[in-house]
Structures are given as structure tokens and as C-alpha cells.
Amino acid sequence: MTPVCPFVKVARPDDASSKRSSDNHCKYAAEHENEAKSESFDSATIEPKCPLGYDSRSFKIGPLSCVLCQALLFESSKCVPCSHIFCKVCISRFKDCPLCGADIEKIEFDEELQKVVDKFIDGHARIKRSNVSNDSEEADKPVIYEDVSLERGAFLVKQAMRAFRAQNVESAKSRLSLCAVDIREQLKESGNKPELCSQLGAVLGMLGDCCRALGDAKSAVTYFEESVEFLSQLPNEDMEIIHTLSVSLNKIGDLKYYDGDLQASRNYYFRSLDVRRDAMKNLSDSASLSLDVAVSLAKVADVDRGLGDEEGAIAGFREAINMLDSLKIDSSQVALVQRHQSVLEFLNSQIVGKQVDETK
Template sequence: MASCPLGYGSGKEKDHPMACAACHGLAFEPTYALVCKCVYCSACVGDVRDCYSCGRDVEGSEPVLEFQEKIDVFLNAHGPKEKRERGMFWLEHAVKHERKGNFMAADARYIQALEAFKEDESNSKEEISICMSKQAEIRWQRLSDVESGREMFKEAVGQLISGTNPENVNFTTMAVTYMKWGALEHSIANLKAAAELFKCATEARENAFVKGMCDGEDVVASRFALANVRVDLGENKAAEELFRELLETLPRGDQLSARGKAMRQIAEERLGDIDTKTNRAQT
């Protein structure tokens, strides 16, 4: 039986002529490097001076529309057939594009992944939510589309809780999504919304901790984010309580990770600032 040249069905995907030589994802808006005519994504080829495939000097580029037709034909014949497998395929290529900074391609591949996941009614809501959350980050952080990012975070949370028994909710995924959504609101100074989202993240982390789905430091990280927003809102008393609470929770010495040490240091500094402001107000 002949094997697929891309390695589909074997679990070992191979490098192939349809992959971008820079990001290794399936070429998006396929473009030839000149004069060698090796294939790249249109967004990837611009920074290439020596071709990653053949080593020749790159003197320019040209779009190659017929190459996309070849990709479509090949995927129809040899690509993943099952809806979930197709979703995972596009998700994998989205990550490849994202790692190399080709965010328009990554965004398009996340859309394709979501379409495939949603077609399969038996598919995990968690996978759909994670995919949405990753795309929301790209929309917000890389494509400067805050409103779209916000809507996708909102939908990602909705996927996790819609029609799901509370006992079966993945609180870790929910907490991560709330944290990212809160960071979006914080970045545009929408502080009250950010505080509410970080509070939701903290509650989800606490539930995850009870179920053994995360460690105590993850819970502290959510409280830390909430405490920082409380400071920005001028709610120093509430912030002080949160900072003192997380300092009591964090272990000391070698038991603390680098993240934990950083949170402890910043919390102590923030408490010092709050004490200074309180003393000034009293004098």
C-alpha cells in the first residue's frame, strides 16, 4: 500500500514541497522566491535573503495562484478526512505560522480549525474553546483588533459552560481564558471589566485546585493579577488584603519557582507603596 508523501496516517508529518520554507506551515498565499522558485507564504518571504530550501540568493518574489489549486487538490485526495483530525491538522499549521510571526496566516488557519471542530458534534468543547482563545490573542495582540479579540474570548468562555454539567467544566481552561480576557481589558484601561474577569479567573482556579487540576501557585497568580488591578482602581484596602493573603500562601526559599519569587517580590513592593500612601494620607 502506497504511503502519503506528507506522512498523513503515519503520525509523522514530513517536510514537503507544499510547506513554506520559512515557517514550515502549509503555504498560505503561496509565493515563489526568485529566482529559485522555492515556495513560501507571502508574508514570510519578505525577510528572506538566502533561500532556506536551496541556499540561493533571493532577489524578489512572485505570487503563484495556481499553487493554491495544487494544495487544494492534494488535500482533498490525501488530507485528513475525519472532522476532528482535520481540525487538529489546521490547528497544527496555525501554531507553525504563529511561531514564525506569520499572524495573518495563523489567523486564517485557526478559522479553518474552528470550522472543522464545530462540524463534529462529538468534539470536545474544550478544544474549541482553546482554539478560540488562541485566535483571540492573535486578533488582539498581533492584529490590533481588540473588539474581535474580546468577542472571541467571550465565545470561548461560553463554549465551556454552555450545556455543560458544572461538575464537568474544565476550570483550568476557563481560568486561563478569563486571565487572557482580563489582560485584554487591562491593556486598554478598562479596569472594572478587568477586575471582574480576574475575579472569575481566581474562582475558576480555586475550583481547579480543589479538583487537583492545578497547583497553588496558579491560584496565587490569579489573585496577584486581581490585586494589581485593585491598586490601579485606587482600591488600596482590597489590594492590600489580596497581597497579604498571597504572601501567606506562597512558600519561601527553594520551594518557590521563578514565577513565585517574582510575584512575592512585586507583592512586597506594592504593599510598601500602599503603606507609604496610607501614611501620607494620615499626616
């Protein structure tokens, strides 16, 4: 059975622009659905169901969820005296219980409940059972609960995204780390299949986002670099791979920039620009990719200005402006139209602002 992408329809934590890739995600989901249907001709395949109601497709809140971040409990903590339970990070922001309003006298770690949550995560989506039927013909058919270990990845990533949005970053990092372990195990068994490398590259990038949010720039760079390493092994033909690879390169560039290493920052920004320019050779009509190229040009130009190469900076800004001036976007694509306008305004401000300075 072909592994299921664990982050279908899930955006990078701090990368809102990845919403534009939903068409590709739908493609993956449709392909998996067709494969599942074809397998059902040979054996009766019953989709596994979580007995507690957690599902990798609907992602409903279950009995082991924190009502504040809506993700699985992490460092389960009980309010005293009301005994309501939340994630430690989530409840630490309150003086009164969000559920009942009682004054919180103290917060106690609920070790036993956390063990239940951890045990549940460890066994999620790995259940296999045999079918029992009174019909002799049906009983002879092997009924298999699919081993969907990578569906557990989809479940974990969704939980991580919920936690990240609620600023429970340690929880998100923990779930993503488990997902990365799952995919690495698959890589050991099946080799560096492109889909698995792509999955691991994206999850590592999300772990980098978590580390960056926690202020651990060194670990963030390590995760982003590992993400780049895996994604660089793949053919740059899929928009999702191209996008994730270029974003990881840009984020390393950002961290180097804030650390004051402008030359290293420029190198990473330029590598991201190269990835996007190469993709343009096959996808020249992609408005979103053209916008990405313009952003990369702006990043490189900004560093050039910081390095004292004003002529190179102006050339880069102008190249990006010319590209966007000639770009045609369907007015129905509201998000792209707004992004186009925002990027173009920034680029023009870099040119106009410099011209004003020179006339003084």
C-alpha cells in the same frame, strides 16, 4: 468512534504555562489508543497515511511546507528570478533568497501552487479505501480507513502553531479557522458533547491569540468570549478545561485593562479567580493551580489599586503571598519552582514598594 482531541500535546500560542498539562494530554492519547485497539477486534482497521508524508503525530516537514516557518504554505510566493517558494509573510522579511542567496528582484504570488495546498488541506485525513486481498477469508473482513476528520484538526493546529511561532499569524489564523469549522460540524451532528465543547473552546481561544497578535482587540475579545461560553457549559473537573477557561477570562480582562476599562477588567479577572478557587476545592494539592490562584489574586489586586482601593489591593497581594509561602513544591519540578519564585518576588515588590512610598 470517540472523536480525537485536535490539540493533543499542543499548547496555546502564547501560553507557555500550559506545558504543565502534558499529563492530561497523554491521558487523552492513551484513551484513544485503547479505543482504537478495541475496535480492531471487530474489523481490520488500517490507519490512514498521508501520501505526501504529513502526519498528525510526527508532523514532519513535507513538500508543501514553507522552509522558513515549517508550516504549510500560505499565500505561496515565488522569488524572482530563483523561483524558490515560501509563504508571503515569511519571504517578505528577506532581500536575498534564504535558500540560494540570490537577490530578490520581486515576489510573485503562485496561485496554482496555493490551490494545490488548499485542496490538500481540504482532503487531508478523509481518505477511505477498501482492502484488496488474495486471501478469501481476509477479503471478507471489512477493512476501513477510519474517517478521522478530527485528526485533521490535530494536523491543522500543529501547522498553526508552527506558523504562529514564526510570526506568520494570518497563516495560523486560517488553519485554526478551518479547525473550528470542522468541530462545529461535529457539534451539529452529535450535540454539545463535553469533549467537543472543550476542543472548540481551546481553538477559539487560540484564534483570540491570533487576533490579539494582529492588533485586532475587538475580534480577539469576541473569540475569547465565545471560548468562555463553550467551556462554561462543561463540568469544571478536568484541569485542562479549568486552565483554558480561566486563561480566556484573564485574556479578556487584559484587553479590557489595556483599553482603560478597569471595572470590566476586574470583573473578568474575578471570574477567572472564582473558576480557579472552585477547582481548588477538589484539587487543593495542585501546586500549579495554587500558583494560578495567586496570579489571579494579583491581577484583581492590581486593578483594585488602579481603581483607588489601596486597602483591597494590599489585602489581595497579602492573601496571594500567604498562599505561596505555605505552598510546598518538589524541587524536581524546576519550572514550577522558578514560577513560584517569580510570582512571589512580584507580589512582595507590590507590598514593599507601597510601604517605601508611604514612609517618604
